Amino acid sequence: MQLLKVYYAYFSPGNTTEKVLSRIASSFENYPVESINLTSYDERQQEHHFKENELLIIGVPAYGGRVPVPVVDALSRFSGLNTPVVLVATYGNRDIDDTLMELKKNVTDKGFIPVGAASFVCQHTFLKECAEGRPDEEDLKMAKEFGDKLKERLRLLVTYDTSNLEVPGSFPYTKPPMGEFPFKVETNDYCIYCMLCADVCPVKAISDSNPKDIDNSKCLRCGSCLRICPTQAKSFTEEPFKALQQKLAPLCGIRKENWYTIV
Ligand SMILES: Cc1cc2nc3c(=O)[nH]c(=O)nc-3n(C[C@H](O)[C@H](O)[C@H](O)COP(=O)(O)O)c2cc1C
Ligand code: SF4
Ligand code: SF4
CATH class of the missing domain: 3.40.50.360 (Flavodoxin domain)
Structure with a gap:
C-alpha cells in the first residue's frame, strides 16, 4: 500500500x-x-x-x-x-x-x-x-x-x-476508569502568580485568574504544573502521595x- x-x-x-x-x-x-x-x-x-x-x-x-x-x-x-x-x-x-x-x-x-x-x-x-x-x-x-x-x-x-x-x-476492562485520588495539587505561599501552571495544565483545571484555585474533579494528577512551577510552589498532598510512592517503590528494581x- x-x-x-x-x-x-x-x-x-x-x-x-x-x-x-x-x-x-x-x-x-x-x-x-x-x-x-x-x-x-x-x-x-x-x-x-x-x-x-x-x-x-x-x-x-x-x-x-x-x-x-x-x-x-x-x-x-x-x-x-x-x-x-x-x-x-x-x-x-x-x-x-x-x-x-x-x-x-x-x-x-x-x-x-x-x-x-x-x-x-x-x-x-x-x-x-x-x-x-x-x-x-x-x-x-x-x-x-x-x-x-x-x-x-x-x-x-x-x-x-x-x-x-x-x-x-x-x-x-478489568480496571475501572481513573476516579478518586487520595491526593490533590496544593499551592504554597512561594507562588509568584506567573500563571505558567494554568497555561500548561492539559485540562484547564487551574483557574487562569487564581493559580491556587484548582478544580480537583478535572485534575488528572499529571504533574505538569509541579514540573513547570519556577518556585516549587506546587506539590501533591504530602502524606497520601508518599504512601503511593511507597506502594510503587518495589516496582523500581x-x-x-x-x-x-x-x-
Ligand atoms: C495519573 C497517572 C496514572 C498512571 N498509571 C500508571 C499505570 O497504571 N501503570 C504504569 O505502569 N504507570 C502509570 N503511570 C505512569 C505513566 O504511565 C508513565 O510515567 C508515562 O510514561 C507518562 O507519560 P508522559 O511522560 O508522556 O506523560 C501513571 C501516571 C499518572 C500521572
Ligand atoms: S507556576 Fe507556580 S509560581 Fe507560577 S502561578 Fe503557578 S503555582 Fe504560582
Ligand atoms: S496535575 Fe496536571 S491536570 Fe492537575 S492541575 Fe496540575 S497540570 Fe492540571
Missing part, C-alpha cells in the same frame, strides 16, 4: 510518550509527517479525518491501566476511512493493563484498522526512581526498529482490511522490557 502521509498523535504531559512516538515516526522521514499534540486542550477539541493512504500512530501513557479520559473524548472526534493505525502505550514500569485494548476499541469502530501496537516503559510520573531516565538510548533504538519494520510491512501489504491485531488487555507487534 502506497502511503501519502503519516501523522503521529500523542498525549504526553511528561513528554516521555512524545519522545517514543517521534522516534517511531522518524522511520517515515521520506513521507510528509505531521504531529498532533493531544496534550493541548485546544488541539483535542479539533476534528481529525484520515484517509486510507494515510497512517496514524497514536500514543498515550497508561493512567491506572486505562487510556487517559481526555484522550477518549478527543478520539470521538477522530475518523478514518480504512486508515491504518498504530497503537502505542507507555507506562511507568508497573503495567499497561487494558490501555492498548481500550485504545484499539476506541479506534476500530471509527474507520481505523490497527496494523501495529507497542508498549514502552518510561519514567513513572509519580516516582522518578521507577524506570528512571527511560526512554533511554536502548528504548529509542527499539522505537526506531519498530518504526522501520512497520514501514517495510506497510509497503508490502496490499490491503489492511483483513487484519485483526491482537493486543494485551481484556474487555470488559526490575527493568521491564518494551514490546511490539505488527500484522
Whole structure:
C-alpha cells in the first residue's frame, strides 16, 4: 500500500510518550509527517479525518491501566476511512493493563484498522526512581526498529482490511476508569502568580485568574504544573502521595522490557 502521509498523535504531559512516538515516526522521514499534540486542550477539541493512504500512530501513557479520559473524548472526534493505525502505550514500569485494548476499541469502530501496537516503559510520573531516565538510548533504538519494520510491512501489504491485531488487555476492562485520588495539587505561599501552571495544565483545571484555585474533579494528577512551577510552589498532598510512592517503590528494581507487534 502506497502511503501519502503519516501523522503521529500523542498525549504526553511528561513528554516521555512524545519522545517514543517521534522516534517511531522518524522511520517515515521520506513521507510528509505531521504531529498532533493531544496534550493541548485546544488541539483535542479539533476534528481529525484520515484517509486510507494515510497512517496514524497514536500514543498515550497508561493512567491506572486505562487510556487517559481526555484522550477518549478527543478520539470521538477522530475518523478514518480504512486508515491504518498504530497503537502505542507507555507506562511507568508497573503495567499497561487494558490501555492498548481500550485504545484499539476506541479506534476500530471509527474507520481505523490497527496494523501495529507497542508498549514502552518510561519514567513513572509519580516516582522518578521507577524506570528512571527511560526512554533511554536502548528504548529509542527499539522505537526506531519498530518504526522501520512497520514501514517495510506497510509497503508490502496490499490491503489492511483483513487484519485483526491482537493486543494485551481484556474487555470488559478489568480496571475501572481513573476516579478518586487520595491526593490533590496544593499551592504554597512561594507562588509568584506567573500563571505558567494554568497555561500548561492539559485540562484547564487551574483557574487562569487564581493559580491556587484548582478544580480537583478535572485534575488528572499529571504533574505538569509541579514540573513547570519556577518556585516549587506546587506539590501533591504530602502524606497520601508518599504512601503511593511507597506502594510503587518495589516496582523500581526490575527493568521491564518494551514490546511490539505488527500484522
Ligand atoms: C495519573 C497517572 C496514572 C498512571 N498509571 C500508571 C499505570 O497504571 N501503570 C504504569 O505502569 N504507570 C502509570 N503511570 C505512569 C505513566 O504511565 C508513565 O510515567 C508515562 O510514561 C507518562 O507519560 P508522559 O511522560 O508522556 O506523560 C501513571 C501516571 C499518572 C500521572
Ligand atoms: S507556576 Fe507556580 S509560581 Fe507560577 S502561578 Fe503557578 S503555582 Fe504560582
Ligand atoms: S492541575 Fe492537575 S491536570 Fe492540571 S497540570 Fe496540575 S496535575 Fe496536571
